[in-house]
Amino acid sequence: MGYSKTWVPLNAAARLACFDSLPLHLRPSKAIRAAWKGGHELQSNREVCQCDAEEYLSDNEIAGSVVTSMPDVSETPYSMVEWKQFFQSCARKILQNCKQIAIFYQSDTKTTATVDGTTHMCGEWVDKSFIIMQEAQAVPEMRLVWHKVAHISDSLKFSRAGYSHILCFAHMY
Numbered sequence: 001m002g003y004s005k006t007w008v009p010l011n012a013a014a015r016l017a018c019f020d021s022l023p024l025h026l027r028p029s030k031a032i033r034a035a036w037k038g039g040h041e042l043q044s045n046r047e048v049c050q051c052d053a054e055e056y057l058s059d060n061e062i063a064g065s066v067v068t069s070m071p072d073v074s075e076t077p078y079s080m081v082e083w084k085q086f087f088q089s090c091a092r093k094i095l096q097n098c099k100q101i102a103i104f105y106q107s108d109t110k111t112t113a114t115v116d117g118t119t120h121m122c123g124e125w126v127d128k129s130f131i132i133m134q135e136a137q138a139v140p141e142m143r144l145v146w147h148k149v150a151h152i153s154d155s156l157k158f159s160r161a162g163y164s165h166i167l168c169f170a171h172m173y
Contacts, residue, residue, distance in 0.1 A: 057093035065101035091135040095142045107164040129165035145170045
């Protein structure tokens with residue numbers, strides 16, 4: 001399966017729209033937001049590539065930084081075993097190919113078990129941040145520079161945590 005590269009410049013309006021969805025403590029400062037709203041473009045050469053990430057990472061080095069949230073097993077057609085291999089492979093490729101900063105925003109998940117046609121949330125707890133940190137150990141030039149936990153929900157969900165891990169890795173020369 002091939003991929004096509006669609007490059008979209010991230011202008012001020014797009015940056016504001018992206019940042020509006022972030023938790024307050026992760027949004028840019030008021031001064032930066034005011035500059036963007038005032039039509040003053042900050043000097044930036046950011047571009048967004050819309051394509052299959054796994055295939056793109058196999059063929060390209062990432063000159064800049066990456067901010068990503070990789071899909072949960074429930075968002076893929078994979079079994080849990082296949083998904084873990086996919087998740088590990090993607091994390092490794094991002095960490096190996098990124099030459100600046102890689103930020104992962106991941107929520108933990110829990111596997112399900114089906115008994116007599118009924119799905120039960122009694123499976124294994126999957127800590128995605130742990131999987132990413134294991135893959136980072138295999139990339140000698142990448143270091144974890146911070147790890148935050150963001151509260152995302154007060155509702156009780158048996159398949160997902162009410163928080164997300166935000167991990168930042170930096171390429172150390």
